Amino acid sequence: MARIDLDLAHAYKPNPQRDEDYALLPLKMSFEDGGAYALLGPSGCGKTTLLNIISGLVTPSQGTVKFGGRDVTGQTPQQRNIAQVFQFPVIYDTMTVAENLAFPLRNRGVAPERIRQRVGQIAEMLEMSGQLNTRAAGLAADAKQKISLGRGLVREDVSAVLFDEPLTVIDPHLKWQLRRKLKQIHHELKLTLVYVTHDQVEALTFADQVVVMTRGRAVQVGSASALFERPQHSFVGHFIGSPGMNFLPARWADPGIEVCGQVLPMATNPLAGEGRFALGVRPEYVTLAAPQAPGAIAGTVTQAQDIGTYWLLAARVGEGEGQQLIRARLSPEQRIPRVGDAVWLSLLGSHTCFYRDDVLIDNDNKEVAA
Amino acid sequence: MKPVNQKAWLLILPVVLCVAFSAVLPLMTVVNYSVQDIISPERRVFVGTEWFKSVMRDEDLQGALLRQIGFSLAVLLVEIPLGIGLALSMPAKGARSSAVLVMVAISLLIPWNVVGTIWQIYGRTDIGLMGAALAKLGIDYSYTGNATDAWFTVLLMDVWHWTPLVALLCFAGLRAIPDAYYQAARIDGASKFAVFRFIQLPKLRGVLMIAVLLRFMDSFMIYTEPFVLTGGGPGNATTFLSQYLTQKAVGQFDLGPAAAFSLIYFLIILLLCFILYNWMQRVGQDAATTEGAAHG
Numbered sequence: 001m002a003r004i005d006l007d008l009a010h011a012y013k014p015n016p017q018r019d020e021d022y023a024l025l026p027l028k029m030s031f032e033d034g035g036a037y038a039l040l041g042p043s044g045c046g047k048t049t050l051l052n053i054i055s056g057l058v059t060p061s062q063g064t065v066k067f068g069g070r071d072v073t074g075q076t077p078q079q080r081n082i083a084q085v086f087q088f089p090v091i092y093d094t095m096t097v098a099e100n101l102a103f104p105l106r107n108r109g110v111a112p113e114r115i116r117q118r119v120g121q122i123a124e125m126l127e128m129s130g131q132l133n134t135r136a137a138g139l140a141a142d143a144k145q146k147i148s149l150g151r152g153l154v155r156e157d158v159s160a161v162l163f164d165e166p167l168t169v170i171d172p173h174l175k176w177q178l179r180r181k182l183k184q185i186h187h188e189l190k191l192t193l194v195y196v197t198h199d200q201v202e203a204l205t206f207a208d209q210v211v212v213m214t215r216g217r218a219v220q221v222g223s224a225s226a227l228f229e230r231p232q233h234s235f236v237g238h239f240i241g242s243p244g245m246n247f248l249p250a251r252w253a254d255p256g257i258e259v260c261g262q263v264l265p266m267a268t269n270p271l272a273g274e275g276r277f278a279l280g281v282r283p284e285y286v287t288l289a290a291p292q293a294p295g296a297i298a299g300t301v302t303q304a305q306d307i308g309t310y311w312l313l314a315a316r317v318g319e320g321e322g323q324q325l326i327r328a329r330l331s332p333e334q335r336i337p338r339v340g341d342a343v344w345l346s347l348l349g350s351h352t353c354f355y356r357d358d359v360l361i362d363n364d365n366k367e368v369a370a
Numbered sequence: 371m372k373p374v375n376q377k378a379w380l381l382i383l384p385v386v387l388c389v390a391f392s393a394v395l396p397l398m399t400v401v402n403y404s405v406q407d408i409i410s411p412e413r414r415v416f417v418g419t420e421w422f423k424s425v426m427r428d429e430d431l432q433g434a435l436l437r438q439i440g441f442s443l444a445v446l447l448v449e450i451p452l453g454i455g456l457a458l459s460m461p462a463k464g465a466r467s468s469a470v471l472v473m474v475a476i477s478l479l480i481p482w483n484v485v486g487t488i489w490q491i492y493g494r495t496d497i498g499l500m501g502a503a504l505a506k507l508g509i510d511y512s513y514t515g516n517a518t519d520a521w522f523t524v525l526l527m528d529v530w531h532w533t534p535l536v537a538l539l540c541f542a543g544l545r546a547i548p549d550a551y552y553q554a555a556r557i558d559g560a561s562k563f564a565v566f567r568f569i570q571l572p573k574l575r576g577v578l579m580i581a582v583l584l585r586f587m588d589s590f591m592i593y594t595e596p597f598v599l600t601g602g603g604p605g606n607a608t609t610f611l612s613q614y615l616t617q618k619a620v621g622q623f624d625l626g627p628a629a630a631f632s633l634i635y636f637l638i639i640l641l642l643c644f645i646l647y648n649w650m651q652r653v654g655q656d657a658a659t660t661e662g663a664a665h666g
Contacts, residue, residue: 090550092569
């Protein structure tokens, strides 16, 4: 077990020139010993590449990987002593479940008695004790994936366990169960876990720290609440949350900021410097306001949907080219406006964020309050 | 009771006709010969199972059958492992891979009687590269005079000719194994041998089955190459079943016994293929359901 430090970039092609040539743009990142991390991002954003670089399946084209301060960039997965579970089940067809689970230990010459013990423990944890002597090849996909998980967890002394979307092939109810199991294992064994996924619920429930990635770039590392409250990049705002953050083009028009042709009065200008500015506010923090209320904007309801525990409202604000859609999550207790109704939506509050060229402007929250 | 629609029979008529013209009718003419003694086109006598009985008692034929089984077994024992080894050592990607593929496939493109001719010249001690080289080394080699040498040459020729087929099949099988298996093996710390034993070999089961059946059937019916190379000699050391059959049917014009033997020959191949196929199916029965496709 060790702290993992990454300071690297990776391109699969030789001589990368532009940003697009890189699978991973230069990044610096640390995974603390015993932490539970998630790499979250859409398909093709480089998260699997990053995982494979940590495990040693891929050698980064630039930079270094360090385990506990020791440079392991040139080392094989075996030398790094890492465990990795893949997206699709990988099992050894000709072996039984027990032999599959024992394989990583047998290859490392662990004593047979110890192997038997570990395999027993892991099988019990995965609720596979009854199937230990069946041929692995005949099992269903989720059972096979449990074997893959088991092989990843069977060694106790690993530097880290890496998961590459391991629950893709698993049924929803079992998915939830296994995720809880992993969380439990993390608490018991204090292993460093890195979990790749494109599912934000999975990432946010599993990990203490989530790394959000897009197009080869790690745009934010943070806890679930940080990602939700203060998205460092508009991509994070869009990607995290359901629906994602509202982003409205904004500019300073003394004494306030102008959004969709309407000026919201503000004491100080939060839009420092030059660039393309935007106001970001989560649908959860958009509330209905009285007409002409400060910090509120007028619009017309275009959609009102009952999502079960809340209502999802979409309202059109502004005219012509500058027209924008604002989404709001409203509690069902209040009176829900109907489609076509004119509404005032409050946008400014302590949860409102401002962005310059898609990057969060780090203002002190209190100043922004209306 | 449900009414039975007899029109359904019409639907299988095309298949029945195809099979009838391609297999059943030609076979029936052979059956026809096998139960008659044809003295002249006008005079023929029905002899029942007489030809079958005489053929079964024929010692030359029994000898040819034993040689044939020995030859086919030797072919499988050499070509299958060699083909797997070749496939494993071929480069997987890039221009080198294509170049190697073409080179490996060359022997498969040569007409069979040309293969026989090539080896006939190759093995000659006066002008052949191999024969002359062996002679220079002081080895008393002669595929026309020595039964062991003749066997060795015929076998070597078949290995040279057909191992590439096994290699190409295995190469295709190896390329179909998802990368995740190799990655998992690296993570699990598997040795090269363990990767072969627990990943590659089980995943090659399907193509190996095809390779074994193809090589068995082909080698069991081998005719042209040994005919050109040794003519079945010396003596009848390399006279295999096909050649023996041709001698009977074309050489001596014993149509009845030849037809009876053809049928027996056909049944032997059918039976052995059936046994082989079922045995190989059972060997990997449990593995059959695993097509755990894995991408990226």
